[in-house]
Amino acid sequence: MEYCKDHxxxxxxxxxxxxxxxxxxxxxxxxxxxxxxxxxxxxxxKMESKLSRLFSREVLATAYAYLLPPYTFQIRVGAIxxxxxxxxxxxxxxxxxxxxxxxxxxxxMKFQQEAVNAHHFDVAYILRKLIxxxxxxFTAMPTSLVFNVKRTxxxxxxxxxxxxxxxxxxEVVSMDMLEELANIHQHYEQVKASxxxxxxxxxxxxxxxxxxxxxxxxxxxxxxxYKWQRNQGSGNQEEGQYEDGGEGTSNKHESSQRxxxxxxxxxxxxxxxxxxxxxxxxxxxxxDESGPAQETSHHKRVKSLKQRTSHLTQDLVKEEATxxxxxSQLEAEDTTKEKKKQTFKW
Amino acid sequence: xxxxxxxxNSNIPVFEYKxxxxxxxxxxxxxxxxxxxxxxxDYSYEDKDEETQDAEIANEIGxxxxxxxxxxxxCSIDSLRCHSxxxxxxxxLVPPDATLQTLIQRKRKQEYKGTLRxxxxxxxxxxxxxxxxxxxxKKPADPDDLVPEGELILSINILYPALxxxxxxxxxxxxxxxxxxxxxxxxxDAICCISDLQVFGEFSNTPDIAPDFISKDHxxxxxxxxxxxxxxxxxxxxxxxxxxxxxxxxxxxDFPQFQKAKMEDTYFYDLKxxxxxxxxxxxxxxxxxxxxxxxxRLAHKDDCLxxxxxxxxxxxxxxxxxxxxxxHVYIGRWLTTNDPFAPVDPCLFCGRCFQMLHYDTNGNKxxxxxxxxxxxxxxxx
Numbered sequence: 273m274e275y276c277k278d279h280x281x282x283x284x285x286x287x288x289x290x291x292x293x294x295x296x297x298x299x300x301x302x303x304x305x306x307x308x309x310x311x312x313x314x315x316x317x318k319m320e321s322k323l324s325r326l327f328s329r330e331v332l333a334t335a336y337a338y339l340l341p342p343y344t345f346q347i348r349v350g351a352i353x354x355x356x357x358x359x360x361x362x363x364x365x366x367x368x369x370x371x372x373x374x375x376x377x378x379x380x381m382k383f384q385q386e387a388v389n390a391h392h393f394d395v396a397y398i399l400r401k402l403i404x405x406x407x408x409x410f411t412a413m414p415t416s417l418v419f420n421v422k423r424t425x426x427x428x429x430x431x432x433x434x435x436x437x438x439x440x441x442x443e444v445v446s447m448d449m450l451e452e453l454a455n456i457h458q459h460y461e462q463v464k465a466s467x468x469x470x471x472x473x474x475x476x477x478x479x480x481x482x483x484x485x486x487x488x489x490x491x492x493x494x495x496x497x498y499k500w501q502r503n504q505g506s507g508n509q510e511e512g513q514y515e516d517g518g519e520g521t522s523n524k525h526e527s528s529q530r531x532x533x534x535x536x537x538x539x540x541x542x543x544x545x546x547x548x549x550x551x552x553x554x555x556x557x558x559x560d561e562s563g564p565a566q567e568t569s570h571h572k573r574v575k576s577l578k579q580r581t582s583h584l585t586q587d588l589v590k591e592e593a594t595x596x597x598x599x600s601q602l603e604a605e606d607t608t609k610e611k612k613k614q615t616f617k618w
Numbered sequence: 619x620x621x622x623x624x625x626x627n628s629n630i631p632v633f634e635y636k637x638x639x640x641x642x643x644x645x646x647x648x649x650x651x652x653x654x655x656x657x658x659x660d661y662s663y664e665d666k667d668e669e670t671q672d673a674e675i676a677n678e679i680g681x682x683x684x685x686x687x688x689x690x691x692x693c694s695i696d697s698l699r700c701h702s703x704x705x706x707x708x709x710x711l712v713p714p715d716a717t718l719q720t721l722i723q724r725k726r727k728q729e730y731k732g733t734l735r736x737x738x739x740x741x742x743x744x745x746x747x748x749x750x751x752x753x754x755x756k757k758p759a760d761p762d763d764l765v766p767e768g769e770l771i772l773s774i775n776i777l778y779p780a781l782x783x784x785x786x787x788x789x790x791x792x793x794x795x796x797x798x799x800x801x802x803x804x805x806x807d808a809i810c811c812i813s814d815l816q817v818f819g820e821f822s823n824t825p826d827i828a829p830d831f832i833s834k835d836h837x838x839x840x841x842x843x844x845x846x847x848x849x850x851x852x853x854x855x856x857x858x859x860x861x862x863x864x865x866x867x868x869x870x871x872d873f874p875q876f877q878k879a880k881m882e883d884t885y886f887y888d889l890k891x892x893x894x895x896x897x898x899x900x901x902x903x904x905x906x907x908x909x910x911x912x913x914x915r916l917a918h919k920d921d922c923l924x925x926x927x928x929x930x931x932x933x934x935x936x937x938x939x940x941x942x943x944x945x946h947v948y949i950g951r952w953l954t955t956n957d958p959f960a961p962v963d964p965c966l967f968c969g970r971c972f973q974m975l976h977y978d979t980n981g982n983k984x985x986x987x988x989x990x991x992x993x994x995x996x997x998x999x
Contacts, residue, residue: 275723279719279720303698311700313712313713313716314718314720316710316711317724318710318711320743321751322747322750325750356693357698367920369918374631374648374655378655384679388679388680396679397690397693404659404671404675406660408660409916409918410656410661412631412643413631413633413893415637416894416913417894418775418912419910
């Protein structure tokens with residue numbers, strides 16, 4: 273099922289982003305998009321029973337990921353509707369279940385409570401309905417794990433538009449709080465002035481530990497943060513333009529640069545003539561000399577793409593290096609060891 | 619009190635390495651954690667009638683009957699249908715005007731498949747599909763055999779011992795479903811490996827008694843290794859502690875202390891494991907299988923609920939069998955060397971061809987040769 277993972281993800285994201293644009297959490301709205309996209313038909317097509325079972329599993333697992341934070345409330349509502357739709361429309365009997373991990377259950381229950389508190393009864397109803405239909409497997413982990421260590425780390429990107437924006441600073445620094453802070457600050461200044469009055473007219477510079485304009489400063493900082501956040505959001509939505517500042521975007525910028533570099537290396541390597549198998553080497557075509565003179569002789573090994581680009585990716589690798597007891601250590605040693613392959617000398 | 623809270627938290631499985639394996643947790647406490655969080659109705663096997671279901675939902679989310687009726691009509695399953703009622707679509711066909719990327723891909727794939735000459739499911743695939751769905755939703759005849767509600771089901775992959783470099787991507791394995799109340803010995807007995815069936819020795823003079831000497835009866839020791847503990851099989855007096863050498867060796871090296879326990883005294887509930895992490899099963903002295911617990915979950919009403927059918931085999935990798943050199947029909951059972959009748963040395967024969975070629979009608983050996991019983995890797999297919 274690995275082959276269609278990206279496509280399923282793309283389809284789900286398209287549905288959810290359209291739902292997001294509706295700016296509503298009503299089920300009717302979701303249904304309108306569902307019908308327009310004919311999402312039910314995702315299960316159509318001749319598939320063997322096992323394949324269709326695997327496919328259902330994959331689709332449900334993909335949709336489940338959107339049910340959890342850090343996605344916004346609206347996306348999570350979309351996800352629960354999506355799960356409901358997919359669960360009801362799948363074609364295998366008995367239906368494949370939605371796998372819920374123990375660590376996520378609390379989050380989901382809280383989500384239900386939030387929905388009830390906000391009087392979004394359709395959300396709560398559908399969640400409750402799924403539970404009473406026994407649509408869930410209560411599991412340890414959302415997918416079954418087979419120690420599938422990938423040679424390359426595929427970092428699955430979160431869809432940024434769906435993410436909940438951090439609102440803690442705004443919540444903490446409210447107007448009431450600012451007012452109170454201003455009062456305290458004023459009081460503090462007074463006390464300081466009165467205590468230092470006896471010695472000299474000017475307050476002692478050694479006890480000026482706090483900026484005098486603390487409150488306005490704090491206020492403007494939070495405002496700046498808010499503006500920056502909004503700018504970033506709209507900037508991302510417009511085009512692939514990345515403004516500098518902010519860790520997320522700069523990282524992305526770097527990675528896209530790296531991708532371009534890799535692509536250029538790749539295209540270069542394709543331009544070279546493919547080495548023929550040993551038995552046919554005597555009839556190998558000579559490479560067109562008009563290109564850049566980078567001819568490599570047959571018995572000289574061309575460095576692999578990985579080796580050639582290792583200096584670019586080294587930093588990344590270091591970050592991601594995981595040490596898994598003795599097993600991984602051995603593995604690491606293996607990769608560092610140069611492969612000594614005996615080649616026939618012509 | 620605080621300490622207790624901390625320890626119960628550590629039994630909620632979380633990823634150690636994302637999408638690869640979890641941190642170690644205690645299986646029994648994991649189950650109690652789930653049962654505490656759920657209401658008994660959530661995991662019971664019973665299907666309630668719609669009336670009570672609705673009443674409960676209304677109660678849970680705090681709405682009146684009228685609102686619930688309205689909700690029900692809005693959220694009905696029929697509303698999800700994307701076609702009119704009188705013309706149900708052909709679910710076997712990818713719709714021609716598909717816009718979903720998944721469907722576009724599937725269509726391309728199927729068009730390609732249509733150009734292939736072979737368009738049928740292979741026999742092996744067919745068996746495999748059958749195996750997985752054979753036990754789904756099976757109810758026991760005797761209600762006493764029902765798997766209790768809230769029981770854990772563990773899916774365990776047991777990999778085949780030899781992993782050749784060229785087959786590394788396949789990882790041939792068998793998958794067994796176990797219940798939490800099973801002991802480790804139940805898993806040990808359910809694992810089928812051909813090294814248990816091997817017969818050692820040369821039997822050209824007495825071919826009839828050969829099957830009586832299989833390794834399973836001779837060498838009964840085995841151990842599982844989970845999270846720093848060796849679980850030894852000590853059910854029989856002739857069992858030896860196979861882990862001894864490893865433990866002793868590790869003591870002189872810079873390794874954490876290993877512990878030992880008995881396989882027959884250990885329930886799955888007592889284990890502390892990581893899901894998705896490779897562990898070890900070793901038997902016949904040096905036949906080593908990697909064991910991975912891929913999934914732990916509560917039993918569901920659509921699972922096989924007959925307690926007697928567990929350990930339940932849900933997947934089995936099939937191997938090509940080597941056939942008899944004479945008839946090319948039956949699987950080889952004898953391997954001969956120094957054989958004047960054989961075209962090659964060594965050579966495989968099925969039981970019947972071996973008898974007919976090497977012995978006269980009275981069962982007397984003809985000529986000089988050496989014959990060894992041969993167990994084909996595909997014997998369990």
